[in-house]
Amino acid sequence: MIDTLIQGILLGGYYAVIACGLSFMFSVMRIINLAHGSLAVAAAYGLWLLASKFGISPFAGLLIVLPAMAAIGWLLQRYLLERSARGGALLPILTTFGLAIVIDNLMFEQFGADTRSLAPFIGSLSYDSWELPGGIYVGKLAVMTMATAIALLGGLQLFLSRFALGRAIRATAEDPDTAGLVGIDARKANALAAAIAMVTVGIAGAFLAMRATFDPYSGGPQLLFAFEAAVIGGAGSLWGTLIGGIVLGLAQSLGAQVHPQGFLIGGHVVFLAVLFARLFLVGTPIIGRIGFTKTGFAKIRAAIRSTP
Amino acid sequence: MTAIPNGITIERWTRSSQLALGSVAVALVLFAIAPLTLGAGAIDRLTALFIYVILAAMWNALAGFGGLVSVGQQVFFGLGAYFTIRLADAGLNPFLSLFAAALITGAISLPLSFFMLRLKGGEFAIGMWVISALTHMLVNLDRLIQGETGTSLISLNVYESGTRRVVIYWLALASMAALLGILFALLRSRAGAAIQAIRDNEDAATSLGVRVIATKRLLFVLAAFGIAVAGALWLATSTTFQPKTYFSVQWTAYMIFMVLVGGIGKFEGAILGAVLFFVIETFFGAMGVWYLIGLGATAVLFSLFLPHGLWGEIERRFDLRLLPVGYRLKLPGPTKIQWNQ
Amino acid sequence: MTILSVQNLDVRHGLLQAVRDVSFDLAKGDVLALVGANGAGKTTLLRSLAGAHLPAAGRILLNDQELTLVPSHRRIAMGIALVPEGRRLFSQMTVEENLLLGKTSGRLGDWTIDRVFSAFPNLVPRRHAKTGHLSGGEQQATAIGRALMSNPDILLLDEVSLGLSPLVVDRVYAQLQSLLTSGTTIILVEQDLGRAMGVASRVICMLEGRVVLDSPAKNVTRDQVTKAYFGLHRANTGRAAS
Numbered sequence: 082m083i084d085t086l087i088q089g090i091l092l093g094g095y096y097a098v099i100a101c102g103l104s105f106m107f108s109v110m111r112i113i114n115l116a117h118g119s120l121a122v123a124a125a126y127g128l129w130l131l132a133s134k135f136g137i138s139p140f141a142g143l144l145i146v147l148p149a150m151a152a153i154g155w156l157l158q159r160y161l162l163e164r165s166a167r168g169g170a171l172l173p174i175l176t177t178f179g180l181a182i183v184i185d186n187l188m189f190e191q192f193g194a195d196t197r198s199l200a201p202f203i204g205s206l207s208y209d210s211w212e213l214p215g216g217i218y219v220g221k222l223a224v225m226t227m228a229t230a231i232a233l234l235g236g237l238q239l240f241l242s243r244f245a246l247g248r249a250i251r252a253t254a255e256d257p258d259t260a261g262l263v264g265i266d267a268r269k270a271n272a273l274a275a276a277i278a279m280v281t282v283g284i285a286g287a288f289l290a291m292r293a294t295f296d297p298y299s300g301g302p303q304l305l306f307a308f309e310a311a312v313i314g315g316a317g318s319l320w321g322t323l324i325g326g327i328v329l330g331l332a333q334s335l336g337a338q339v340h341p342q343g344f345l346i347g348g349h350v351v352f353l354a355v356l357f358a359r360l361f362l363v364g365t366p367i368i369g370r371i372g373f374t375k376t377g378f379a380k381i382r383a384a385i386r387s388t389p
Numbered sequence: 390m391t392a393i394p395n396g397i398t399i400e401r402w403t404r405s406s407q408l409a410l411g412s413v414a415v416a417l418v419l420f421a422i423a424p425l426t427l428g429a430g431a432i433d434r435l436t437a438l439f440i441y442v443i444l445a446a447m448w449n450a451l452a453g454f455g456g457l458v459s460v461g462q463q464v465f466f467g468l469g470a471y472f473t474i475r476l477a478d479a480g481l482n483p484f485l486s487l488f489a490a491a492l493i494t495g496a497i498s499l500p501l502s503f504f505m506l507r508l509k510g511g512e513f514a515i516g517m518w519v520i521s522a523l524t525h526m527l528v529n530l531d532r533l534i535q536g537e538t539g540t541s542l543i544s545l546n547v548y549e550s551g552t553r554r555v556v557i558y559w560l561a562l563a564s565m566a567a568l569l570g571i572l573f574a575l576l577r578s579r580a581g582a583a584i585q586a587i588r589d590n591e592d593a594a595t596s597l598g599v600r601v602i603a604t605k606r607l608l609f610v611l612a613a614f615g616i617a618v619a620g621a622l623w624l625a626t627s628t629t630f631q632p633k634t635y636f637s638v639q640w641t642a643y644m645i646f647m648v649l650v651g652g653i654g655k656f657e658g659a660i661l662g663a664v665l666f667f668v669i670e671t672f673f674g675a676m677g678v679w680y681l682i683g684l685g686a687t688a689v690l691f692s693l694f695l696p697h698g699l700w701g702e703i704e705r706r707f708d709l710r711l712l713p714v715g716y717r718l719k720l721p722g723p724t725k726i727q728w729n730q
Numbered sequence: 731m732t733i734l735s736v737q738n739l740d741v742r743h744g745l746l747q748a749v750r751d752v753s754f755d756l757a758k759g760d761v762l763a764l765v766g767a768n769g770a771g772k773t774t775l776l777r778s779l780a781g782a783h784l785p786a787a788g789r790i791l792l793n794d795q796e797l798t799l800v801p802s803h804r805r806i807a808m809g810i811a812l813v814p815e816g817r818r819l820f821s822q823m824t825v826e827e828n829l830l831l832g833k834t835s836g837r838l839g840d841w842t843i844d845r846v847f848s849a850f851p852n853l854v855p856r857r858h859a860k861t862g863h864l865s866g867g868e869q870q871a872t873a874i875g876r877a878l879m880s881n882p883d884i885l886l887l888d889e890v891s892l893g894l895s896p897l898v899v900d901r902v903y904a905q906l907q908s909l910l911t912s913g914t915t916i917i918l919v920e921q922d923l924g925r926a927m928g929v930a931s932r933v934i935c936m937l938e939g940r941v942v943l944d945s946p947a948k949n950v951t952r953d954q955v956t957k958a959y960f961g962l963h964r965a966n967t968g969r970a971a972s
Contacts, residue, residue, distance in 0.1 A: 113515065179685045180685070349526075353523070
């Protein structure tokens with residue numbers, strides 16, 4: 082049982098990594114990018130290609146893939162998302178969905194239906210573990226993922242609150258018109274935010290490929306996981322995403338113990354339960370703004386207190 | 390205070406729309422007698438066309454008129470087929486099962502709506518996708534379905550294949566006509582005015598007393614029912630039921646393509662989109678992955694450059710409204726006003 | 731020395747013309763009071779000067795540099811800063827963060843965050859408070875401070891007294907006093923004619939998008955401005971107000 086719990090929590094680390102980009106993008110640009118999962122898979126394929134064709138280790142490969150992802154984020158925002166956002170709140174959903182279809186099928190065309198993995202390229206990291214007292218084994222990769230999640234979320238939080246560019250992004254998210262009046266180029270701020278989000282997506286893709294297998298159509302399920310983790314974490318600080326990821330990871334791991342299909346079913350059911358509770362008992366917004374200070378949780382507490 | 394006659398009248402039907410409705414009636418009659426002259430392949434293809442029209446019209450009703458973009462409507466497509474299998478297995482006549490299954494699915498969508506309609510925008514979109522994924526998995530658990538292996542609507546085999554094909558064709562034609570008719574009548578009714586008010590500006594509509602949620606619920610349930618009918622009909626044509634096929638997000642991709650290209654929020658647009666999709670599929674469907682890439686890319690391009698779809702552009706340029714669901718202001722004199730949207 | 735030149739400016743909101751054929755020149759150190767009824771086009775004019783609203787026709791020149799179509803985020807680097815109508819602070823961010831945002835353009839000058847706090851001492855205890863929680867007067871002070879942080883050559887103040895009680899407006903104007911006499915070029919939109927004429931060196935009155943009066947403050951009486959404000963000076967032409 083302890084084993085399952087630890088696996089679940091550490092799995093949450095992965096979900097936090099893939100969810101934080103989605104959450105971030107929604108917070109800043111009010112766009113839910115339905116191509117999020119597909120882009121992570123694309124990054125995974127990029128790393129796999131570098132590893133299998135050129136012998137570049139995935140970690141070194143990140144040095145190539147992550148800047149590429151940043152550039153993709155920039156271009157995506159400038160030429161696709163910005164334009165579709167002008168057509169209303171619903172259009173970006175359609176645009177990003179179309180994009181996801183294109184990306185998924187291009188990858189199928191390029192790489193075929195076989196599942197791939199980066200596990201062969203990272204030596205023993207995919208199965209190495211540490212032994213904890215009590216005969217419990219903790220995967221090194223899983224711990225690494227969790228550590229990365231914490232570093233990413235903490236780093237983003239720090240960037241947003243302490244750095245001028247971070248403030249500029251927050252200001253643009255809140256009021257792009259006035260942001261222009263203080264000298265912020267709203268388009269650049271959004272493009273930067275998209276680039277940052279895509280870098281996190283690239284990192285998520287790397288971890289996805291290292292801990293599991295993937296195929297051209299893995300993007301959809303990954304998007305669902307990211308979405309569920311982000312929503313469970315809810316309105317509040319970026320740390321909510323970590324909590325959301327952990328809850329999802331736990332739900333899935335415990336579900337797997339109950340039934341062979343329980344992994345996915347458990348995750349979806351818990352997600353719906355949290356959604357239900359939030360909609361009918363608390364009434365706070367679902368994916369709200371990322372609270373850029375610690376008062377995000379105070380908001381939730383206040384909302385709970387004020388519910389009739 | 391006397392009213393000054395200004396020569397302005399309000400009309401619902403124009404000459405062109407009366408012509409159009411007449412043509413639709415003629416077309417339906419032609420379609421109905423078509424099986425007498427067409428071969429098996431053509432009948433099958435036309436049945437598919439009718440199903441596509443249903444899907445497009447229903448997704449358009451939800452997204453274009455209700456403002457609810459859902460990436461999970463395939464759940465109703467799959468449930469329509471699933472319940473048909475279940476009911477047929479329980480002994481009900483397969484043709485009756487089709488419609489009973491759709492009714493059950495529509496009924497299920499009602500409590501679902503109480504939950505899902507509280508979500509907004511992208512959250513609703515992906516939320517429906519989650520529901521679809523979960524439902525897919527739950528259906529897989531049913532022993533009758535045998536997981537992804539699937540099963541078949543065996544009881545249909547009782548009928549001779551030629552008769553079966555034609556009956557299904559007529560059922561599809563009738564369903565399409567009926568659903569389009571219901572939608573048309575709905576949009577022309579008071580509820581329809583409410584729907585279009587919501588589509589244009591939800592807050593303004595609320596302040597006028599429009600019962601927004603109830604109206605959206607109506608659309609949600611209607612779309613669920615309609616899509617379930619489509620799913621059941623698809624099962625009838627292909628006979629086999631593999632959950633993966635019916636619950637695939639691909640169906641949403643098709644629906645989005647049809648509606649985006651045809652014209653979102655336009656009644657005629659959905660029909661145009663379905664016809665175009667049908668034609669494209671007939672010629673390019675065999676290209677496999679490139680066909681799908683093309684669909685996706687086209688959807689993206691339309692959303693960026695032609696967000697009103699082809700019908701939207703036609704309407705704009707030629708001020709043509711064939712199937713009138715709104716009101717037209719007829720101004721006196723020869724002036725032609727360009728409506729900017 | 732002309733610092734700002736506006737030539738035949740036309741600004742529209744869709745099909746509605748808000749600013750019609752407006753021209754004036756501003757000298758360095760001028761304090762220009764822009765008055766007029768609601769809907770006269772004052773805010774639109776200010777916003778087009780700040781770049782938030784692009785004109786349909788006409789030109790704006792800053793120190794002989796063409797400013798007309800330059801986007802707003804670059805105008806601040808050129809020296810025009812707007813304190814928007816309604817303050818428009820970033821309510822989720824603190825006073826300090828809002829002020830720091832004012833530094834975005836990187837212009838150098840006398841105004842630093844410390845100088846802003848000493849000019850508006852009522853903000854000091856609220857330094858780390860979110861601006862959404864501040865009182866009206868504190869918000870106005872923050873908004874002005876934020877604009878000052880960019881060390882502007884021209885400061886545009888849009889209805890600083892909007893929504894504030896008279897005592898608070900007194901305080902805001904007192905705080906502005908040093909600014910007003912320091913030689914900063916200012917364009918001030920103000921509903922309160924008395925206050926406007928009390929601080930201005932020049933008055934422009936707008937009516938339905940046009941300039942109906944443009945005069946040094948000392949050459950015009952309050953009465954004359956009032957007449958122009960309501961369009962009464964046109965009563966003799968026999969045209970109905972459109």
